[in-house]
Amino acid sequence: MTKPMPLDEFTRLPPALGVERVDGLAGAIDSVAARAAPSHRFLRYGWYAAALRAYGGAARTVSVVREGIAVAAMPVVATGPAALGLVSVPGCYWPFRSFPVAEDAGVEVADALLGALARGARALRIGPVYDGDPGLELLKAAARARGWAVLDRFVADSYLLDMAALRVEGIWPRNSTLRKNRFHEKHLAAHGALDWGFVEGAGWDDAAFDALAAVEERSWIAARTDGSDAKFTATGHGAFWRAAAEDPVIAGMLWAAVLRVDGVPTAFSFDLNTGALKYAIANSYDPAVGKHSPGKLLYYRNLIRAIEDGISTVDWGAGDGGYKQVIGAARGPAIRDWLFVRPGPSAFAAKMLRSIWMRSGHRQAAPGTEPVPQAMSPSEDRDL
Known part of the structure; x- marks a missing residue:
């Protein structure tokens, strides 16, 4: 006879996650933004809709749902030549480009996002974005655990x-x-x-x-x-x-x-x-x-x-x-541009080209020294 599982074992089971993909911008973006860190609650449906209207692009959205509640929503648009298979998070540079995640989201949420993205894209670009950005940090942890290549280039210092x-x-x-x-x-x-x-x-x-x-x-x-x-x-x-x-x-x-x-x-x-x-x-x-x-x-x-x-x-x-x-x-925190390249030959090639990607950014001043003057304006978005 099978011994019944103690009640405390049930309470330790991780909540089930689901992934939803829609063409266009998902309504879930607003519900996630409302549960994001206060600093990121402007990352709403209207923010991304304004970017698409002003700068163009056709978005699709990947959302992660936990027990029926959306806890992350990432809009992406195709970027660069189609052969690259590159997508990026749209938006406006000011104050940064990122996506909303609920304050209580964990690495498993980012893991689900990357798994969904890998089925339709070879690489993800996010940024320019601040060091310590909640969505970025979750993505970095999940990507490195999954074997994705994670590349960054320095853009500027913040104040x-x-x-x-x-x-x-x-x-x-x-x-x-x-x-x-x-x-x-x-x-x-x-x-x-x-x-x-x-x-x-x-x-x-x-x-x-x-x-x-x-x-x-x-x-x-x-x-x-x-x-x-x-x-x-x-x-x-x-x-x-x-x-x-x-x-x-x-x-x-x-x-x-x-x-x-x-x-x-x-x-x-x-x-x-x-x-x-x-x-x-x-x-x-x-x-x-x-x-x-x-x-x-x-x-x-x-x-x-x-x-x-x-x-x-x-x-x-x-x-x-x-x-x-x-x-x-x-x-304050540095502002960087990031590339996440899915595991396999693409990640291997990206690691070989890491130095080229880094050199396409700016030189960062050493801690305790004056920041290096940047020729790039705060709004410039360099082409890949």
Whole structure:
């Protein structure tokens, strides 16, 4: 007679996982995003739909379901020549490209994702994405255990401003900074009436985005570049942000501080707020009044408002760290581009080409040294 299994043996059985694949974007993306880390809850259906609308591509989504609840959802699009069999996670560079996973997801969830992806693709590209990204770390652990090749290339350093810690250490912003700001404001006001305003939630309409685009069209980015890196113009990435704001949840996270001089948009600071974390995505100003530091005046006002709203940390992302370190930001996690190549001949070939992939990125500064200046703009997405 078979001895019955003790009850505690049942409780230790792992929960059953299922994998669902759909053409297009799956509705499960939103339910997973709602259960993801607060820093990743903007990775919603509307985020990926905006990327597809702005940048093109036909997506399919692989979701992992645990006991009837989706715990991971990865949209992918074909990338590069079809012969490569490469797929990538779509999205916008700002603040990074990743996919949502539930906070309690384990390596077994990533293992199921990779198993499903291997049946339809030879390799997966994810990034640029931060070191420590929840989905990335699960994928790395599962891929190495399965024998996948895991390749990375360094893109840039990020910068983090821990406002809570700075305020514990003493007064922040410093009184000397605030005095200088009042001096500049006084002289800036000679150009016209100053109006400091904020845009959020339902305020994101065409007029709001037009105001940001108008500043960019008069900024250095229009004068010194082809304008393709602008965030809000028609020739830049304006289509993405307007589409993303159609999702009311994402719109509720989008935030802008805007300075108008005599009613004319003159400077802006554009962010994405997720809980106590603010992603600082773009700042720009009209150089006609540049000597009065309108951008600096605006982002200090913006940061003080952020503190009042319960935000403790600002992620400044990549790019020039000079002015960010002056504010008090310190180097944060590295931003990298990753390739996961399925086991077998493809993985073997990828390992042989690892050094080429790494050299196609940038040189990373050694710990304790100043970051290496990067020629690549924060928004550039290098071709493979």
